Amino acid sequence: DTEVTQTPKHLVMGMTNKKSLKCEQHMGHRAMYWYKQKAKKPPELMFVYSYEKLSINESVPSRFSPECPNSSLLNLHLHALQPEDSALYLCASSDTGIDTQYFGPGTRLTVL
Amino acid sequence: QKEVEQNSGPLSVPEGAIASLNCTYSDRGSQSFFWYRQYSGKSPELIMFIYSNGDKEDGRFTAQLNKASQYVSLLIRDSQPSDSATYLCAVNAESGNTPLVFGKGTRLSVIA
Numbered sequence: 001d002t003e004v005t006q007t008p009k010h011l012v013m014g015m016t017n018k019k020s021l022k023c024e025q026h027m028g029h030r031a032m033y034w035y036k037q038k039a040k041k042p043p044e045l046m047f048v049y050s051y052e053k054l055s056i057n058e059s060v061p062s063r064f065s066p067e068c069p070n071s072s073l074l075n076l077h078l079h080a081l082q083p084e085d086s087a088l089y090l091c092a093s094s095d096t097g098i099d100t101q102y103f104g105p106g107t108r109l110t111v112l
Numbered sequence: 113q114k115e116v117e118q119n120s121g122p123l124s125v126p127e128g129a130i131a132s133l134n135c136t137y138s139d140r141g142s143q144s145f146f147w148y149r150q151y152s153g154k155s156p157e158l159i160m161f162i163y164s165n166g167d168k169e170d171g172r173f174t175a176q177l178n179k180a181s182q183y184v185s186l187l188i189r190d191s192q193p194s195d196s197a198t199y200l201c202a203v204n205a206e207s208g209n210t211p212l213v214f215g216k217g218t219r220l221s222v223i224a
Binding site: 031041088102105 | 143
C-alpha cells in the first residue's frame with residue numbers, strides 16, 4: 001500500500017487567517033516532504049523531514065511552518081498568506097531521503 | 113546547479129502509436145530516475161523508476177537509461193487517450209536537501 005493522505009482537499013482562506021494542512025502515511029517511511037506546485041510548473045520542494053531532521057528550502061517564506069508530530073504525520077501551518085501563495089500543496093513520503101517518493105492527492109489552496 | 117531538461121510539448125500522437133518522452137540531466141552522479149504522470153489538477157503518480165543502464169519494461173511502459181549520455185526516456189506503446197497528461201522526469205540528486213530534481217514536464221496529447 002503506497003497511500004499518502006492529505007486533508008483538506010480544498011481550502012479557501014483570507015490573508016489574516018491561520019490554517020493547517022495535514023498529511024499522513026502508514027508505510028513506515030522515514031522521510032516526508034512538502035511541495036508547492038503552481039499551474040504548468042513542476043513541484044517545488046519546500047520542506048523535508050528525514051530521520052527526524054528538518055531541511056528547509058531557504059526561499060520559502062516564514063509564513064509557512066512545518067510540524068512533524070510523529071513519523072507518520074506532517075503538518076504545514078499557514079499564517080498571513082498572500083494571494084500568490086495560492087497553489088496545489090503536495091505531501092510526499094519515501095523510505096529514505098533518496099528513495100522513491102509517493103505523493104498524496106494534494107490540497108488546493110486559494111488565498112483571497 | 114543540478115538541472116533536468118524536458119521538452120515541454122505538447123507532444124501529439126495518434127491513438128495506438130508509440131509516444132516517446134525524453135529527459136536529460138546535468139548531474140553525472142545521479143543514481144535514480146523516475147517518471148511521474150500528472151493529470152491536470154491532480155497529484156503526480158509514479159509510473160516507473162530505473163536505476164541501471166538499459167531498458168526496464170512494465171506493461172505498455174518502457175524506461176530507458178543511458179548514464180554515459182545522461183539521458184533517460186519513457187516509451188508508451190499503444191498510446192490511449194487516457195495517457196494524455198503531463199509526464200514529469202525526476203532525478204535523484206544523490207544527497208543534500210533536494211533529493212529529487214524535477215524537469216518541467218512534457219505534455220502528451222493522444223488523439224483518438
